[in-house]
Amino acid sequence: QMSHLPDSIREKVQNHPCYSEEAHHYFARMHVAVAPACNIQCHYCNRKYDCANESRPGVVSELLTPDQAVKKTKAVAANIPQMTVLGIAGPGDPLANPERTFETFRRLSAEAPDIKLCVSTNGLTLPMHVEELAKHNIDHVTITINCIDPEVGAKIYPWIYWNNRRIRGKAAARILIQQQQKGLEMLVAKGILVKVNSVLIPGVNDEHLKVVSKIVKEKGAFLHNVMPLIAEEEHGTFYGVMGQRGPTDEELQDLQDACSGDMNMMRHCRQCRADAVGMLGEDRGSEFTLDKIEAMD
Ligand code: CLF
Ligand code: SF4
Numbered sequence: 001q002m003s004h005l006p007d008s009i010r011e012k013v014q015n016h017p018c019y020s021e022e023a024h025h026y027f028a029r030m031h032v033a034v035a036p037a038c039n040i041q042c043h044y045c046n047r048k049y050d051c052a053n054e055s056r057p058g059v060v061s062e063l064l065t066p067d068q069a070v071k072k073t074k075a076v077a078a079n080i081p082q083m084t085v086l087g088i089a090g091p092g093d094p095l096a097n098p099e100r101t102f103e104t105f106r107r108l109s110a111e112a113p114d115i116k117l118c119v120s121t122n123g124l125t126l127p128m129h130v131e132e133l134a135k136h137n138i139d140h141v142t143i144t145i146n147c148i149d150p151e152v153g154a155k156i157y158p159w160i161y162w163n164n165r166r167i168r169g170k171a172a173a174r175i176l177i178q179q180q181q182k183g184l185e186m187l188v189a190k191g192i193l194v195k196v197n198s199v200l201i202p203g204v205n206d207e208h209l210k211v212v213s214k215i216v217k218e219k220g221a222f223l224h225n226v227m228p229l230i231a232e233e234e235h236g237t238f239y240g241v242m243g244q245r246g247p248t249d250e251e252l253q254d255l256q257d258a259c260s261g262d263m264n265m266m267r268h269c270r271q272c273r274a275d276a277v278g279m280l281g282e283d284r285g286s287e288f289t290l291d292k293i294e295a296m297d
Helices: 009-013 066-079 098-111 126-137 150-154 169-189 208-218 249-259 288-294
Strands: 028-031 083-088 116-121 140-144 158-164 165-168 193-200 223-228
Touching: 009 193, 066 083, 066 098, 083 098, 083 150, 098 116, 098 126, 098 249, 116 169, 126 140, 126 169, 140 158, 140 165, 140 169, 150 169, 150 223, 158 169, 193 208, 208 249, 223 249
Parallel strands: 028 083, 083 116, 116 140, 140 193, 193 223
Antiparallel strands: 158 165
């Protein structure tokens, strides 16, 4: 799979456990939960928990300051030799918390330059942050794109917060979609690798995701990760649409197969926590709580 890639891209994916299926057997990632706020509402999100666009719903991550995040990253990197990637993925939207997110990236690129930096976002404010992402040498950005049609979007997003106003319905979805697509184009133009996450919501965007996959591929996204909606009552999922279910394993796989003719599909995502530490599927976060890190100095 990797041998077909140009050298410049191979260098960026070869030790990134999410961007390369092969790499996830040998390399680890960690997340620091520095970003509490969010600027949109997804129907499947419960604000008590981590952002469900890149994370496992129903989990509460320990919020860190940028300074604590830098200390934790260094402690993990010193203790887990496979650690190659630091991601910011919540617990809200990283780009809705630009000061905290970029202070963390700024310090890490200066103090731990060997670590690759990765970020995930709902995309609403992405275009205005592309310059700064490029400046910190962030080679990997994930955008969660669940739709390209505002009709579909209005069923997924009840509102967005935009220019100091709350906007609802189709008008809100239209702005979010435009910003996501513009951000995707701008990142590709800068040579930054883009992974697109989509949450598969049966009966809402299942058929539609085939079109989404085609379009993001045409625009230059590197990888498409279709994740299942995890609809469990205790997460408060899909309020207002009671009874919304998640996809079966077979439905998820069928959709991934249908998209794979057009697009590189990610099939090894583990829907990590916003404070995950270790190899994908492994959680060593409890070894690196703040009190333990203090004790390591
Ligand atoms: Fe984290 Fe995401 Fe970067 Fe990976 S996770 S910010 S791209 S370093 Fe990976 Fe975890 Fe799936 Fe995300 S397995 S949830 S895709
Ligand atoms: Fe929740 Fe993430 Fe959606 Fe924001 S972007 S509402 S944190 S799932």
